[in-house]
């Protein structure tokens with residue numbers, strides 16, 4: 266998987282978060298840096314978000 270914006274390889278967490286933030290059916294994957302730009306947030310905030318989803322037992326994050 267590669268980030269559609271910068272071409273960097275995307276981790277499972279990043280791919281999962283992309284689905285949460287855009288929608289479940291999207292075929293786009295974005296890295297944390299590009300997600301932060303697109304959603305006007307910060308990379309640490311995205312890490313926290315991924316962690317919160319994981320703790321909630323979301324199947325996109327294992």
Ligand SMILES: [Zn+2]
Pocket residue numbers: 268269270271272273295296297298299300
């Ligand atoms: Zn990127």
